[in-house]
Amino acid sequence: MRIDKMLANLGYGSRKDVKKLLKDGAVTVNDEKVKDPKHHVNPEQDAVIINGEKVEYKEFIYLMMNKPPGVISATEDSQFETVVDLLEMEDLVFSPFPVGRLDKDTEGLLLLTNDGQLAHRLLSPKKHVPKTYFAVIDSEVTADDVAAFNKGVILDDGYETKPGELKILKSGITSDIELTITEGKFHQVKRMFEAVGKRVIYLKRISMGPLKLDETLELGEYRELTEEELDMLVNYEVR
Ligand code: URA
Numbered sequence: 001m002r003i004d005k006m007l008a009n010l011g012y013g014s015r016k017d018v019k020k021l022l023k024d025g026a027v028t029v030n031d032e033k034v035k036d037p038k039h040h041v042n043p044e045q046d047a048v049i050i051n052g053e054k055v056e057y058k059e060f061i062y063l064m065m066n067k068p069p070g071v072i073s074a075t076e077d078s079q080f081e082t083v084v085d086l087l088e089m090e091d092l093v094f095s096p097f098p099v100g101r102l103d104k105d106t107e108g109l110l111l112l113t114n115d116g117q118l119a120h121r122l123l124s125p126k127k128h129v130p131k132t133y134f135a136v137i138d139s140e141v142t143a144d145d146v147a148a149f150n151k152g153v154i155l156d157d158g159y160e161t162k163p164g165e166l167k168i169l170k171s172g173i174t175s176d177i178e179l180t181i182t183e184g185k186f187h188q189v190k191r192m193f194e195a196v197g198k199r200v201i202y203l204k205r206i207s208m209g210p211l212k213l214d215e216t217l218e219l220g221e222y223r224e225l226t227e228e229e230l231d232m233l234v235n236y237e238v239r
Contacts, residue, residue, distance in 0.1 A: 004037035011090035065222035108205035128182035136202035141175035
C-alpha cells in the first residue's frame with residue numbers, strides 16, 4: 001500500500017497533509033526517512049514512525065458509545081444529528097456504522113464498527129443475541145407482567161414475541177425494570193409494555209451479548225473496545 005494512502009486512511013490528514021508530513025521528514029519506515037508519497041509499505045510488517053510515534057495500523061474499528069437521547073442511530077440523516085456525527089475525525093476515517101438501532105429517545109450501549117461480518121453475525125435474527133434494557137415504566141409492574149413476558153406477548157401488529165426475561169427492580173407509581181430480549185423488532189421494548197397496558201418513560205440499553213455498557217462513559221461519549229471485550233464479542237456463541 002502507498003504510504004500516503006495508509007496514513008490518510010489512518011486519519012493523519014488528507015493526502016495533501018500527508019504529503020507535507022513526508023516532505024518535512026516526519027516519517028520513517030523501518031528507521032529510514034521516507035519522503036516519497038508513492039513509497040510502498042506493508043502496513044502489517046513495516047515499522048512506520050511519525051515524529052517519534054509508532055503508527056498502529058488497523059483495518060477495523062470497534063467503538064462502544066453511550067448513546068445520548070435526541071440523536072439517530074444512523075450514519076446520516078437529513079434532519080437530525082446522528083451517532084456518527086459524534087465521532088472524532090480519527091475514528092470517522094474508518095467509516096464505522098451503528099450495529100443495530102436504538103430509538104432516537106433511547107440511551108445506552110451502541111456498538112459502532114466497520115466490520116460488516118461481525119455486525120451481520122450480531123444482528124442475525126437466527127443468532128438470538130440477548131440485549132438487556134433498563135427502563136422506567138409509568139405504572140406498577142407486577143408478577144403477572146413477568147409471567148406474560150416469560151411466555152411472550154402479542155404486539156400491536158399481531159406478532160407474538162419470543163420470551164423476554166423481566167426483572168422488577170422497583171415497583172410502585174412508576175417502576176424500574178430490566179428486560180432481556182433476544183429479538184430486535186421495531187420499538188420492541190416499548191411495544192411489549194404497551195401489550196400489557198403500560199408505557200415506557202425512559203429506556204437505556206445496558207448490554208448486548210457479552211458486551212456491557214461502560215458506565216463511566218458520559219452520554220455521547222465513546223471509546224474503543226478493549227481487547228478482552230473484542231475477544232468476547234468475536235468468540236461469542238449464542239446458546
Ligand atoms: N426497544 C425499543 O422500544 N426501543 C429501543 O430503542 C430499543 C428496544
